[in-house]
Amino acid sequence: MMVHRPRKAPAAERNRTAILDVLQRVLPPTGTVLEVSSGTGQHAAFFTPELAPRRWQPSEFDQALIGSIEDWCQRTDSARLLPPVELDASDPVWPVEVTPPEFPISAIVNINMIHIAPWTAALGLLAGAGRILPPGGFLYLYGPYRRGGVHTVPSNEDFDRSLQARDPQWGVRDLDDVEAAARAEGLVLDQVIEMPVNNLSVVFRKTG
Ligand SMILES: C[S@@+](CC[C@H](N)C(=O)[O-])C[C@H]1O[C@@H](n2cnc3c(N)ncnc32)[C@H](O)[C@@H]1O
Known part of the structure; x- marks a missing residue:
């Protein structure tokens, strides 16, 4: 069967x-942005031209998606969009620590991952951000959250139930839990921004 690449995810669109x-408002103006869990790669292709002069380093845990990201890189034809690397957020050492990009990582972006992965992936992401980001660097997270132990809307509660039915280790995280785990890695909560369809942008800053 013919496999169509690059792939497109409707939610990312x-x-x-x-x-x-x-x-555009929160990222440091220069350096390399590391994207953890790039998925199809379509976000990387869309963001890179708009975020010049920053470099964008896509990464994925699922090997099957690396080809799609490579295809998006080819289509984008920008030297600022770097070839994807395989990266499991739970790993104690990430490939970008072994072979750092030419322009140092100034921010990490992670979209719609921590609820669709075990909690250990979220902890690994926060630990990696704590290790890699320079003082003043940013970690940006996007997705649905519970707040103060409760869902903010019934649709997020339904979504949470469907996630846990697919995998009991998945589920909509509580922002308080994420904030506490981030603090333990030297990351302080900088901004919480309400986004369409009951998602949040959550921005952490690495302390000095
Ligand atoms: C819903 S998709 C989101 C992909 C992309 N960020 C987007 O918004 O289209 C969840 C992604 O998390 C990735 N993922 C799951 N576990 C992971 C882990 N331990 N480390 C890194 N990525 C992981 C999956 O491979 C998948 O690409």
Whole structure:
């Protein structure tokens, strides 16, 4: 069967403009942005030209998606969009620590991952951000959250139930839990921005 590459995810198509608007306001002006869990790669292709002169380093845990990201890189034809690397957020050492990009990583972006992965992936992401980001660097997270232990809307509660039915280790995280785990890695909560369809942009800053 013919495999069509690059792939497209409808959710990424819908949320990309609202996310870009926030990234343009919160990302440091230079350096390399490491994207953890790039998925199809379509966000990387859409964001890179809009975020010049920053470099964008896509990465994926699922090997099957690396080809799609490579195809998006070819289509984008920008030297600032770097070839994807395989990266499991849970790993104690990430490939970008072994072979750092030419322009140092100034921010990490992670979209719609921590609820669709075990909690250990979220902890690994926060630990990696704590290790890699320079003082003043940013970690940007996007997705649905519970707040103060409760869902903010019934649709997020339904979504949470469907996630846990697919995998009991998945589920909509509580922002308080994420904030506490981030603090343990030297990351302080900088901004929480309400996004369309009951998602949040959550921005952490690495302390000195
Ligand atoms: C819903 S998709 C989101 C992909 C992309 N960020 C987007 O918005 O289209 C969830 C992604 O999390 C990735 N993922 C799951 N576990 C991971 C882990 N331990 N480390 C890194 N990525 C992981 C999956 O491979 C998948 O690409």
